[in-house]
Amino acid sequence: MxxxxxxxxxxxxxxxxxxxxxxxxxxxxxxxxxxxxxxxxxxxxLSYGRPCALAVDPVEKKPLNHLMPGTHCLSLSCTGCNLSCRWCQNSDISQVKPEETDSAEWSPEEIVDAAMRRSLPSIAYTYTEPFTWWEYMHDIAVLAHERGLKNILVSAGYVEKEPLQELLPYLDAANIDIKAMDDAICRKYCGASLAPVLENILAMHSAGVHVEITNLLVTGVNDSDEQVGALCKWMAGNGLQDVPLHFSRFFPRYRFTDVAPTPKPTLLKARDHAHSLGIKTIHLGNI
Ligand code: SF4
Ligand code: SF4
Known part of the structure; x- marks a missing residue:
């Protein structure tokens, strides 16, 4: 710790x-x-230096389709998340205490060495909420930059301004998951508000970080035309029409096991709707 x-x-x-x-x-x-x-x-x-997950992933799995496509990244995670999404795919490591997961000691130097040894060009902070292990992510990211590696953040973007600003010089890319474009939905199903996430996306984009946005379309929660339209209008209205947008298919998990997977036509309709509102690059995930 x-x-x-x-x-x-x-x-x-x-x-x-x-x-x-x-x-x-x-x-x-x-x-x-x-x-x-x-x-x-x-x-x-508490989880500093004790990752509970370490893997080599295609960068497209983050998902980031427009940063060094075809390469792999060293992906790591510590236990913890400041959200509580009812459909969390990684609840076994995000919704528990650090001592309730298996973990091993890895110093920041050892993480960066591991990426270098495998000739991986980037390190991804992912699977749970990396901001809840900010200190470890920061120390690895500083070393990674010194050694010419890129840093990738995969996050729900719920962090205060100062910690984000301090990390920005070391961030090369981020995929931020917008849960819904409705504050009440975000609070009810994920336990967090919406406004800080949107502000942080704009801050990252303004700072020159390569940003992609994910929107998991959860059946009956955030998959309406109205919700998709609100997201795309916000993006276009804030100069983010060139930011790649990933609509992801939901599958039942965690506390949402009795909800049907997103029907494929819903994803296709969202893609067409986003195109019609000026979003230029759209990917469909888990489909
Ligand atoms: S304020 Fe601090 S302790 Fe509370 S959830 Fe956020 S990161 Fe965790
Ligand atoms: S933000 Fe991600 S890791 Fe955290 S609860 Fe939601 S889906 Fe799970």
Whole structure:
């Protein structure tokens, strides 16, 4: 574990300043993401240096279709997420405590060495929510840049401005998952608000990070014409019409096992709708 970078002391514990939840954590307690704990008046990132998943993936699997296509990336994850999507595909590592997963010790140097040894051109921070293990991601990303590797973030984008700004110089690409274009849906099904995510996408794009956007179309939740239209209009209205958009097919998982997979016609209709609203590059995933 490592002392957290963004927090403030309170009278009886700490307040984490990493994400908009801004958890107030009493001595011995943890934040919503389960991976940050207050000990002796300090906040600690518990999963620092202990990835629970490490793999080599095609970059298209992130999904990123327009950054070094045809290459592979070293993909890693630590336990934890600050969202709680009811359909999470990785709930076994995102919705548990670090001590409830298998993990192994890997220093940032060892991660970068592993990528170099395999001649992989990039490292992807993925599978759970990388911002909840910000310190580890940051330290790896700094080293990776020193050694000529690219850094890829796969995230739901729910983070405060300062931690994002501090990471931006080391970020080359990001795929950000917009859960829905409706704040009430985001809060009800994922436990987070929408506005910070949209602001962070614009900040990354303005900073020159290669951004792609994913929208998982969950049956009966966010797959309406209205929702798809709102997303595309927001993109076009904010100069993101060239940003690749991935509509992904939902399959029943976690707490959404009684909901049908997204019908293929829904995805095809979303693609046509997005094209008609000016989005230039659209991919369909899981189909
Ligand atoms: S990163 Fe975790 S502990 Fe910090 S505010 Fe967000 S959910 Fe709470
Ligand atoms: S943001 Fe991703 S990892 Fe976190 S709960 Fe949602 S789907 Fe799972």
């Amino acid at each position: 490592k002392e957290a970078r963004f927090y403030a002391a309170t009278g009886d514990g700490v307040q984490c300043l990493l994400c908009p939840h801004r958890c107030r954590i009493k001595e011995g307690g943890r934040g919503l993401c389960r991976s940050r704990e207050c000990r002796d008046g300090k906040l600690y990132a």
